[in-house]
Amino acid sequence: xxxxxxxxxxxxxxxxxxxxxxxxxxxxxSLILDTIMLHEVVVSSTRPLTRMSGEGIVTRVKGTALExxxxxxxxxxxxxxxxxxxxxxxxxxxxxxxxxxxGRRLHDQHELDRIKSSEMKEVxxxxxPGARYGGSVRSVIRIKTERAIGDGLSFDEKAxxxxxxxxxxxxxxxxxxRSGGLDLFGSFEFGxxxxxxxxxxxxxxxxxxxxxxDLRMRTLSRxxxxxxxxxxxxxxxxxxxxxxxxDIRHKxxxxxxxxxxxxxxxxxxxxxxxxxxxxxxxxxxxxxDGYYSGSFGKWAAEGAFDLxxxxxxxxxxxxxxxxxxxxxxxxTDDRSRGRMFAVRFQLSRPVWKGEMTFxxxxxxxxxxxxxxxxxxILAAADNETRExxxxxxxxxxxxxxxxxVRVGLRYEHVSSNYYENGMKIDRLSRTYDKLFPxxxxxxxxxxxxxxxxxxxxxxxxxxxxxSATVRYVNRYTYESGSPQLxxxxxxxxxxxxxxxxxxxxxxxxxxxxxxxxxxxxxxTDNTATLMRKENSRYAMDEFQTMAxxxxxxxxxxxxxxxxxxxxxxxxxxxxxxxxKRFDRPVPVAVxxxxxxxxxxxxxxxxxxxxxxxxxxxxRIGETWQLNLxxxxxxxxxxxxxxxxxxxxxxxxxxxxxxxSGQTDVYIxxxxxxxxxxxxxxxxxNASNSKYRGMGAGKKEQGxx
Numbered sequence: 001x002x003x004x005x006x007x008x009x010x011x012x013x014x015x016x017x018x019x020x021x022x023x024x025x026x027x028x029x030s031l032i033l034d035t036i037m038l039h040e041v042v043v044s045s046t047r048p049l050t051r052m053s054g055e056g057i058v059t060r061v062k063g064t065a066l067e068x069x070x071x072x073x074x075x076x077x078x079x080x081x082x083x084x085x086x087x088x089x090x091x092x093x094x095x096x097x098x099x100x101x102x103g104r105r106l107h108d109q110h111e112l113d114r115i116k117s118s119e120m121k122e123v124x125x126x127x128x129p130g131a132r133y134g135g136s137v138r139s140v141i142r143i144k145t146e147r148a149i150g151d152g153l154s155f156d157e158k159a160x161x162x163x164x165x166x167x168x169x170x171x172x173x174x175x176x177x178r179s180g181g182l183d184l185f186g187s188f189e190f191g192x193x194x195x196x197x198x199x200x201x202x203x204x205x206x207x208x209x210x211x212x213x214d215l216r217m218r219t220l221s222r223x224x225x226x227x228x229x230x231x232x233x234x235x236x237x238x239x240x241x242x243x244x245x246x247d248i249r250h251k252x253x254x255x256x257x258x259x260x261x262x263x264x265x266x267x268x269x270x271x272x273x274x275x276x277x278x279x280x281x282x283x284x285x286x287x288x289d290g291y292y293s294g295s296f297g298k299w300a301a302e303g304a305f306d307l308x309x310x311x312x313x314x315x316x317x318x319x320x321x322x323x324x325x326x327x328x329x330x331x332t333d334d335r336s337r338g339r340m341f342a343v344r345f346q347l348s349r350p351v352w353k354g355e356m357t358f359x360x361x362x363x364x365x366x367x368x369x370x371x372x373x374x375x376x377i378l379a380a381a382d383n384e385t386r387e388x389x390x391x392x393x394x395x396x397x398x399x400x401x402x403x404x405v406r407v408g409l410r411y412e413h414v415s416s417n418y419y420e421n422g423m424k425i426d427r428l429s430r431t432y433d434k435l436f437p438x439x440x441x442x443x444x445x446x447x448x449x450x451x452x453x454x455x456x457x458x459x460x461x462x463x464x465x466x467s468a469t470v471r472y473v474n475r476y477t478y479e480s481g482s483p484q485l486x487x488x489x490x491x492x493x494x495x496x497x498x499x500x501x502x503x504x505x506x507x508x509x510x511x512x513x514x515x516x517x518x519x520x521x522x523x524t525d526n527t528a529t530l531m532r533k534e535n536s537r538y539a540m541d542e543f544q545t546m547a548x549x550x551x552x553x554x555x556x557x558x559x560x561x562x563x564x565x566x567x568x569x570x571x572x573x574x575x576x577x578x579x580k581r582f583d584r585p586v587p588v589a590v591x592x593x594x595x596x597x598x599x600x601x602x603x604x605x606x607x608x609x610x611x612x613x614x615x616x617x618x619r620i621g622e623t624w625q626l627n628l629x630x631x632x633x634x635x636x637x638x639x640x641x642x643x644x645x646x647x648x649x650x651x652x653x654x655x656x657x658x659x660s661g662q663t664d665v666y667i668x669x670x671x672x673x674x675x676x677x678x679x680x681x682x683x684x685n686a687s688n689s690k691y692r693g694m695g696a697g698k699k700e701q702g703x704x
Contacts, residue, residue: 049550050080050498052442052449054354054397054404055140056126057081057496057503061117062146065559065594068602070631070641070679072101072115072143077606078561078592080503080548081125081496082141085608086625086651086673092565092588093494093507093544094127094139101143103302107247107287114174114187116156116683119145127494127505128440128453131393131408132346132357135436135458138492151178155684162677166194170225183233183243191225197671203476203519203529206576206662211527212264213476223253240294247287255279259474263527273322273475281314302346302359310338320475332472333372338463340365354398354405361391367463371471381469383483384419395438404442411435418466418483428483434458448498455492461485461515465533478522479531486535488513503548505565511540516573516616519663529663538579540616541570546588559594573617575659586613586620600633621655625673639681649674 050059059079061067066075077084081092089109091097099106101115126133126140133140156174161167170191177184201215231245256278263271285308292303314334321327346359364387371381395408411434418428438455467481494507513535522528546565568585588610595603609624629643646652655668 050503052404052444052451052498053124054399054406054442055130055440056124056128056451057498058122058124060122061120062122065596065602067118067120068596068631068633069117069594069604070629070639071113071117072120073109073112074604075117075120076112076123076141077590078550078559078594079123079125080498080550081127081505081546083563083588083590084606086645089141091125091127091139091141092505092546092563093542093567097125097139097141098129098133098137099141099143102145103293104289104291105304107289114172115143115145116681121146127496127507128438128451128455128492130357130395130406130438130440131410131436132359132395134361134391135410135412135434135456136460138457151180152685153177156681157683158679158681160191160677160679162675164193164675165196165672168193181235181237181241183235184231185233185245186230187228189225189227192223194220194222195672196220197669199670200666200668201477202666204664205519205521205526205529207521207526209265209526210267212267213261213527214264215259215261215474215476217257217259217474219255219257221253221255223251226250238294240292242290242292244288244290247285247289249283249285249287251283253279253281253283255281257474261475263476265527271322271324273320275318275320275475277316277318277474279314279316281312284311285309298349300348302344302348304344306340306342308338308340310336310340312336312338316472318472318474322475328377329375330377330472331374332378334369334469334471335371336367336369336464338365338367351396352398353400354396356394356396358392358394360393363387363389367467369464369467369469371469373472378470378472378478381467382421383468384422385416385463385466386419387414387416389414402444404440406438406440408438409435410438414460420468425483430486432487434489445499447500450498451494451496453492453494453496456489457492458487458489459515460487461533465515470530473531476528477531478528482532482534484535485515485533486513488515488535501549501551503550505544505546505548507542507544509542511542514538514540514571514616516660517618517658518660519658519665520661521663529665536571536573536617538572543568557596559596561590561592563590564588567613567615569614569616571614571616573660575664576662580617580659582614582617582619584613584619586615587611602631604629604631617658617660619657619659621653623651623654625651637683639679639683641679641681643677643679645675645677646673 049064050057057080061075066078069075073084073087073089076082076089083090083092089097089112099109121144124142129137129140154176158172160170170189172187172189174187175185196219198218201217203213205211227249229245229247231243233241233243235241259275261273262269288307290305294301316332318330340363342361342363344359344361346357348355348357366384366386368384369381373380389412391410391412393408393410395406397404397406414432416430418425436456440451440453442449442451465481466483466485468483470478470480473479488511490509490511492507492509497504515533516536517531518534519529519531522530544565544567546563548561548563550561551559565588566585567588570583572579572581590608592606593604597603606627610622612622613620625646626648627645628647629641631639631641633639649672651673652670658665
């Protein structure tokens with residue numbers, strides 16, 4: 001094709017016309033042969049890294065510096081609008097996103113580490129999800145990888161060794177076998193980690209007296225993870241596909257704490273105590289995920305189901321010794337059992353100048369909590385929440401000239417019932433019927449585009465947040481849920497503008513009944529506080545702005561990304577008989593760099609900074625850190641990566657101040673965040689599973 005273009009361009013050039021013979025030379029019965037020297041013309045162009053889609057911004061990974069970073073988690077930190085917050089992926093102004101890989105909804109962000117950056121094709125960021133994504137989904141990230149080709153057995157092994165206070169390590173093995181349309185896959189992961197920390201916790205309770213507790217804590221925790229997955233996928237000759245997988249995950253954790261506390265009344269030292277605590281916790285998940293994807297003429301169909309069983313067991317022992325009340329032992333046994341099923345079905349087809357999508361989703365879930373304290377210091381509890389929801393939604397996207405328009409509407413019916421000791425409590429059981437509209441306008445402009453969107457979303461409390469069980473934290477702190485909690489609703493308006501290498505994001509949101517953390521005096525002890533969640537009676541307005549500068553060209557040596565943002569809010573809460581405002585903005589800055597060297601070497605340096613400011617009714621302190629890494633590839637299968645997280649250990653200190661009611665709490669944590677890590681990865685006949693399930697009810701899984 002390149003040579004054809006060169007010839008055509010030459011024939012149209014003045015040089016070609018000057019060398020062509022006169023038209024009269026070519027007679028009817030004659031043919032003259034001549035030799036013409038072609039002057040080669042090379043046409044080159046540069047594909048932009050980002051482009052707009054019908055829903056969001058798409059960033060190309062294949063063929064760029066991003067494909068040399070290592071894992072999917074590493075890549076996402078360089079995508080416009082995405083922040084990598086110490087390993088947690090967030091969309092600026094939208095919080096934790098829902099992430100899809102080739103159409104399959106990820107169970108958790110840990111799965112990002114299984115994705116190899118060299119296999120990623122593109123990443124799409126959707127900041128205003130349409131009706132198909134659910135009323136509680138604020139942002140979506142869609143990752144596409146290169147299509148797997150070839151048959152046979154593939155093998156992928158990754159081992160990680162590091163130091164973070166203590167030595168830690170993990171191992172992950174992935175196997176895949178493909179033959180024609182059949183795809184069998186399985187994986188196993190094991191990891192172990194040990195960490196220590198210390199902190200200072202100061203509470204001021206303004207009750208009949210001013211009670212101040214100063215707690216100084218040291219902790220040592222050990223955790224492990226065991227994860228196994230087995231699945232099958234089948235694709236027909238017509239392009240229809242279906243599959244199912246089973247995943248079991250077990251995570252045991254053991255934590256030991258030593259606490260020294262001082263109690264002051266009206267600034268007078270009246271009591272000292274020493275507390276030793278140990279807690280054993282085990283979390284086990286069983287997940288079955290299945291899907292179907294196919295087409296019939298102009299219709300495209302998608303179906304998915306999820307079944308989840310979750311079991312959590314926590315046993316805690318605390319030995320207290322105080323000057324005033326002597327010694328006592330506290331044993332607690334806290335068990336929870338949860339299960340959920342979700343079914344989703346969707347149809348779409350071209351309509352006029354765009355596409356129409358409509359579907360339904362059904363979810364049923366329950367969680368039962370049982371709490372025992374043999375000493376009778378804390379009340380026993382047996383409560384359960386059962387919830388059923390159904391949804392209908394429709395999305396229509398049309399391209400009117402250069403303008404892309406999308407409108408959607410989602411209806412959800414939720415029935416939530418609360419039980420204590422097997423008896424339904426009507427005053428704590430609720431039914432909701434809500435509509436969630438969404439709309440988007442996208443217009444290309446020279447060198448970029450503009451996108452304006454609106455949506456209405458809601459946040460439902462987690463099941464632990466509505467449980468009435470009062471749990472022991474330490475001598476002066478207890479925590480509980482609140483069955484009276486209601487969902488909070490948010491209206492969002494966002495404008496995104498892109499011009500060449502600059503992306504600007506501005507958003508405004510208004511939230512009613514915001515769920516916030518509050519402290520109040522414990523009914524049985526004025527010197528202790530009870531921590532719980534409640535709906536604020538004051539509305540919250542949030543304003544967020546972010547500018548991201550990244551090269552629009554594909555550099556062969558250096559790729560920088562600079563992002564600066566400001567998160568501000570207008571919010572107040574009840575405090576000491578009046579109100580207190582929390583309006584100080586939080587500045588954020590990220591500067592990431594990729595340097596590509598000959599011989600398969602890739603170097604990265606990332607600087608993150610967050611200033612002091614307010615979030616809800618909390619004042620958060622300033623923090624920053626520098627991360628470095630170096631990657632070397634060998635041949636076609638080996639990869640070696642060394643990294644240092646938080647080189648100067650500058651983010652080991654973090655502090656928060658929470659104010660509510662008659663209480664303010666200051667928390668200062670000292671956790672070593674610096675780690676040195678080496679990972680070795682080997683792949684043989686590398687191929688990813690072609691599993692394309694969309695998943696169902698993932699938000700409900702998180703609430704369990």
